Each structure stands twice: as structure tokens, then as C-alpha cells.
Amino acid sequence: MEGSGELPDPQPPHPGDHRIRDGDFVVLKREDVFKAVQVQRRKKVTFEKQWFYLDNVIGHSYGTTFEVTNGGSLQPKKKKEEPASETKEAGTDNRNIIDDGKSQKLTQDDIKALKDKGIKGEEIVQQLIENSTTFRDKTEFAQDKYIKKKKKKYEAIITVVKPSTRILSIMYYAREPGKINHMRYDTLAQMLTLGNVRAGNKMIVMETCAGLVLGAMMERMGGFGSIIQLYPGGGPVRAATACFGFPKSFLSGLYDFPLNKVDSLLNGTFSAEMLSSEPKDGASAEESNGTLEEKQTSEQENDNMTEAQESHHPPEQETMEIVSQDPDYKESKEKGSKKDYIQEKQRRQEEQRKRHLEAAALLSERNSDGLIVASRFHPTPLLLSLLDFVAPSRPFVVYCQYKEPLLECYTKLRERGGVINLRLSETWLRNYQRHLRAGPSPVTLSFKSHCNIEAGGAIDPGRHR
DSSP states (O other), rough: OOOOOOOOOOOOOOOOOOBTTOOOEEHHHHHHHHEEEEOTTTOOEETTTTEEEEEGTTTTTTTOOOOOOOOOOOEEOOOOOOTTOOOOOOOOOSSSOOOOSSSBBOOOHHHHHHHHTTHHHHHHHHHHHBBBSSEEEEEEEEHHHHHHHHHHHOEEEEEEEEEHHHHHHHHHHHHHOOOOOOOOHHHHHHHHTTOOOOTTTTEEEEOTTTHHHHHHHHHHTTSSSSSEEEOOOOOOOHHHHHHOOOHHHHHHHEEEEEEEGHHHHHHTTOOHHHHHOOOOOHHHHHHHHHHHHHHHHHHHHHHHHHHHHHHSSSSGHHHHHHHOOOOHHHHHHHHHHHHHHHHHHHHHHHHHHHHHHHHHHHHOOOOBEEEEESSOOOHHHHHHHHHBOOOTTOOOEEEEHHHHHHHHHHHHHHHHOOOEEEEEEEEEEEEEEEEEOOTTTTEEEEEEEEEEEEEEEEEOTTOOO
């Protein structure tokens, strides 16, 4: 998921308002699967092989669970309380159950017929249970597993949750881990803590994680302080940052600066003329081209509609038809739209140039409160050049999914000096899955282990520069 440096502007939130509004960025949740979307009326959304519209979620609170009904409409799911005195009929073990594919009386045609009649997924699951000849012989744990599997297949239940650093980290790590350099949410949380990211700080970040690290920093700072993002290439990628749905007030303290101009800033040879000669933002250009194509398409549609309407007009309007079909008239119309497009593009470029100059002024002060590096590039040359912008006794954190580059970076910093409390850490995450049942049902315990590597330290106040 790629994006340009400009973030879509959601509606400003109201204090204490936890309801979903048109234009908000939300995260759809189904079981352990997440997807970030923007709420727009009459826009078809596809999620987990289900398509629907998000019109009905507007006005509901975050965390509400919906059910997909006929026509792609979402309806709030009512919670059903099961009686506590109900006892399930279950077997003691599964040794006598033979999986021969003949235990289910309902065929695929029968299930398709139930769907065509508009029967909900919950009722289909109940009929599958009733028509299973081996369900009552299974253990209670096996029954729960069977019901969960069938619900996932036939029940279209979706929960709309508010975007957060943890949720978006889990979503990216599960769907597109390569775009965030395989960074887990627990590693990101440790980076924010070790980097001393808090409100009122002036932070520097260099990341190639689709803007996830930047969004996490902005969320923690709450719109107070300033963040300078250093980006490679034509412009910053902030696809994950846009998913947070930050208001305009959060963007006032966000600056970006091209990475290829850092050396000139350190050497004192940086000037405003260098920004005017740099290549234009490719993402912005694509966005502008798309806007221009949309304008031209809309103009063609308007022309077609005009011709269709004029075909029903009486003969006395032939003069107006000749004027509208005059090539000089159309050419002047196209020139006007192109002129507006060029002026808008020049205005954006001038505004971007001013923001780059402001970022250069902030970096030149060399008193940043922290530095975070999480990129696909080798961390050693990046860190050695960016440390000069960090104030004494301020922390820095470097993330890499491989340990060899960080070992080299650690060695270089030890040889260079000027840093204290330098350490290289490898974080571990274990997911425990426990099933505790009363009676003869088994107790199982399993875990998964993952590791990420990061390095951190602080600038030595006695040997700074």
C-alpha cells in the first residue's frame, strides 16, 4: 500500500465523540484479520471475500459489531445471552469418530439453497450442527472448535474499531510484513519508550515502514511538539500514517526533509536554491495526474450528457449546439482547466518548499530530543550522519530486522565514541494459547516465539561533537 506525502483530511473530531462519522478512517475486524478503510457513503468495500457498504456504520460507536445482510447492508448484531443452566451433550474422546465425509447430512446444494432464501449464517451453523451425526460424540473442546470453524465460514460478522498503533501494527505484520520491515508491535512499543517519544519533544525519524513509525510517534505526541521526517527518493511515503486519521492540528508540527540534502546541511552549504533544483515529488505528480484525468473524464461525461439532452431539444436551439460543439470553445475550456491545474501545482510546490526550509532551520539548531531510525538501508552511515542533529544526553534508537548490520553499527559507535548506554537487544514475543476445561477435557499449552533486533543509546554530553 503506497501513498504520497499528503495525508487525506478527515473531519475534525469533537471532544468526547466516540461515534463513527463520514470520512473517518476505521479498521474492520473479523476474527484475527484487520483491514483499514475510510468510511464513505455508497462505496463498496471487500473484506474476507465479503462485499458490503459502510453507510450504516455512520453514527454508531466504535467497537460495534455488524452483520452483513442481503444487498451488502450492515446491520448491528444483537447479543444473545445463552442460559447458564444449559449443559452440552459431549463425548469423552474422539477415538471412535471416523472422518469419512458422510457425517454431514446437508449437501452443498442444500446450504446454497438456504443462503438463497436469505437465512442468516447463525441459523445455517445451527442446522449444520443438528444434521451432523458425529457432533454429539465429540469432546467439548472439539465441539467448540467445530462451531468456531463453521461460524468463520458462514457468518459474516464484522467489528468496526478505532485505528491505533497496536491495531495497525498487527494488521501490517499479518498482511504486508515486508512493507514495515517485519517490525512487530511489541518492538515498536519498545522503540517509542527507548526513544523518549512524548508530547512537546522535537523528534527526528528516518523510516521506510510505510509511515507506521511516524504515525505511532504522532499518536504518542498527541499533536504537541514537532517531528522531522527524513525521506529518500521523491517524497515521503505515509500510507500507514493516513490510516490513523489524524486531524489537521496534528499535521502542523510535521515536517519532511529530503535525505540527499542532509550532507549539505551538515557542511553548511545548504541553500534554498538547492530545493528548487531537486526532482519533483513523483507521488504528488501521480496524484496530480490522476486529478487531471478525473477532470478531463468528468468534462467528457458532461459533454456526453449535454449532447444527450440536446438531442431532445427543439430545432430553435441549433445555434447553441453549434456554439457548444465549436472546437475553439472546447479548446479554451481545456486550456482553462490546465491553467488551474498548473497554478495549483505551483502553489503546492511553493508550500512544500517553505516547509522544507522550516525543517532545515529546525535541523540546523542541532538540539533534537531524540532520533529513531527504522529503514531498509544500512543503519551505520545513516546514524553517523544524523547523530549530529541530536542534542546531548538525548536517546536514539535504530531498528533492523537483521542482526549483522546492527552489530557493525554497534562496533562503529564504540570506536567513534561520543555515546553512552549503548546496547544491542533482541526482543522476543511469545503467544500463549491455553484451554482449561473442567472434567475430563484435556488441558493444552502451546506457544510461538518471534524475535526482532534493535539497538539504542544516548549522546554523551561530555564528548558531544
